[in-house]
Structures are given as C-alpha cells and as structure tokens.
Amino acid sequence: TLDAFGRMQQTATGESVVMVSIRVINGTTASVSISDLLQYMDDQDSDNQEIQLNADSYRGVNFHRVTPTDQDAGRIRVLGENWSMYFGSGERTLWFVMGGEEAIPTVHAAIDQILDPASQKTLPDAAPFRFTLNMSQWMSIFENPERERQGFGKKVAETFEAGDDKIIADMTPRENGIRYRIRFEEGFVKLVGLAVARAFGIPLE
Numbered sequence: 001t002l003d004a005f006g007r008m009q010q011t012a013t014g015e016s017v018v019m020v021s022i023r024v025i026n027g028t029t030a031s032v033s034i035s036d037l038l039q040y041m042d043d044q045d046s047d048n049q050e051i052q053l054n055a056d057s058y059r060g061v062n063f064h065r066v067t068p069t070d071q072d073a074g075r076i077r078v079l080g081e082n083w084s085m086y087f088g089s090g091e092r093t094l095w096f097v098m099g100g101e102e103a104i105p106t107v108h109a110a111i112d113q114i115l116d117p118a119s120q121k122t123l124p125d126a127a128p129f130r131f132t133l134n135m136s137q138w139m140s141i142f143e144n145p146e147r148e149r150q151g152f153g154k155k156v157a158e159t160f161e162a163g164d165d166k167i168i169a170d171m172t173p174r175e176n177g178i179r180y181r182i183r184f185e186e187g188f189v190k191l192v193g194l195a196v197a198r199a200f201g202i203p204l205e
Contacts, residue, residue, distance in 0.1 A: 005019075005020070005021040005022075005023075005110075005114065006019065006020045006021075007019050007110065009106055009110075011099075011102040011106060012102075013080070013102060015078070015079060015080035015099065015100050015102060016078050016079055016099065017079075017097065017098070017099035017100075017102060017103050017106040017107070018079075018097065018098040018099065019095070019096070019097050019106070019107055019110055020095070020096045020097075021093060021094070021095050021096075021110070021114065022093070022094045022095075022184075023092055023093050023094075024092050024093065024094060024189070033193055034064075034087055034089050034094065035053075035064070035089065037193070037196060038051060038053060038064050038066070038087060039053065041066075047069060048068065048069060048070070049066050049067060049068050049069060050066070050067045050069065051064070051065070051066050051067075052064065052065040052067075055086070056086070056104050058104075058107075058108050058111060059090075059108075059111050059112075059115065060090045060091060060093075061088045061089065061090040061093060061095060061111060062088065062089055062090070063086045063087065063088040063095070063097075063104070063107075064086065064087045064088075065084045065085070065086055066084060066085045066086075066087065067082065067083075067084040067085075068084075068085075071083070079098055079099050079100055080099065080100025080101065080102070081100060082100060082101070083098065083099055083100045083103075084098070084099070084100075084103065085097070085098050086098075086099075086103060086104070086107070088107070095107065129170070129171040130168065130169065130170050130171075131168070131169040132166055132167070132168050132169075133166065133167040133168075133169075134165060134166055135160045135165040135166070135167065135187070136157075136160040136161055136165045155194050156191060156194070159187050159190050159191050159194065160187050160191075164185035164186035164187040164188075165185060165187045165188075166184075166185045167182065167183070167184055167185075167188075168182070168183040168185075169181070169182045169183075170182075170183075
C-alpha cells in the first residue's frame with residue numbers, strides 16, 4: 001500500500017508549486033526504478049528536456065530535475081519561468097514536484113512539516129471514514145467483453161488483474177482540521193511506471 005500527500009502552494013512571488021508525496025510501504029524497488037528510468041531518458045540525448053540527476057538532497061530524499069525545453073506561456077504563468085519537474089526518492093518516500101525557483105525551498109518546508117511529529121496528532125477516539133475502490137472490478141463492469149484488449153489499456157488491465165488494485169481513502173479528524181489519506185496498493189506503482197514509460201516513448205514489453 002501507499003500513503004499519499006498532495007498540495008498546490010502559492011509562493012511569496014505569486015508562482016505556484018505542485019507537490020505530490022508517496023510513502024512506499026511495500027515497494028522498495030520503486031526508488032531505484034525511477035532513477036533507472038531518468039538515467040535511460042538522459043542517455044537518449046533527447047532535445048525535449050534537460051535532465052540533472054542528483055540535483056538536490058534533503059533529509060534523506062534525493063531529487064532529480066527534468067526541465068522541459070518547451071516552456072509554454074500557460075505553465076510559465078502558473079509555475080514561473082524556467083519551471084522544472086523534480087522526481088525525489090528516499091528510503092521509503094517518493095516525491096513529484098513542479099515549479100520554478102521556489103520549488104526546492106517549498107518542498108524542503110513540506111518535508112519538515114510531514115516529518116514533524118506534532119503534525120501527526122489525532123483527536124482521541126476519532127473514528128475515520130473509509131472508502132475503498134477495487135479497480136479491477138470497476139474495469140470489468142465498463143469493459144466490453146466483445147472487444148479485444150490492446151496497447152496500453154491491455155497493460156493496465158493485466159496490472160490490476162494481478163492484484164493489489166485497491167484505492168483506500170481515509171478521513172480522520174485532527175486537532176486543527178481534517179486529514180485526508182489516500183492509499184494506493186502496489187499495482188498502482190507499476191501503473192505509474194507504465195504511464196511514464198509510455199509518455200516518453202519507451203517500448204512496453
């Protein structure tokens with residue numbers, strides 16, 4: 001399973017930083033897979049992006065930077081000039097960050113906040129609300145049995161059929177609000193890898 005955290009935060013300069021963090025509980029190879037994938041992309045000498053491996057490290061999380069060469073006006077307006085994507089990996093935590101010059105300081109502050117024990121305080125006797133979604137069952141409902149599975153859709157179906165296909169969402173009262181936690185089972189780690197590979201044109205076996 002995975003614990004996930006997401007935030008879109010506006011900085012003092014008016015730019016936005018998008019952050020997604022995933023704590024990997026049963027997926028120790030995910031960090032190595034991300035590094036290998038970025039190394040593969042870097043070896044291709046693509047003109048679509050500039051890749052800097054090991055661009056930053058903070059509290060056990062190592063970040064790689066991918067800067068698209070096509071800096072379109074819409075994303076510059078939201079994320080700032082020379083915005084980049086950052087892929088971070090630690091012993092049990094993965095990060096995805098998008099932003100400009102304030103991205104790294106902002107994610108450092110977010111890591112501090114997550115690791116602060118005071119932020120984990122729960123109200124006594126709090127009963128969380130839980131919602132569970134089984135993806136393979138939903139896919140079987142909407143799938144047309146007369147059509148043959150092909151391409152990426154076939155890979156998605158095969159990944160979820162192998163199990164570990166649940167999304168579990170919890171809502172727990174906190175001292176100063178409500179905490180939402182979404183856990184993704186191992187099948188979603190594989191699916192993210194497939195999606196990234198497909199986006200960069202890496203053949204799917």
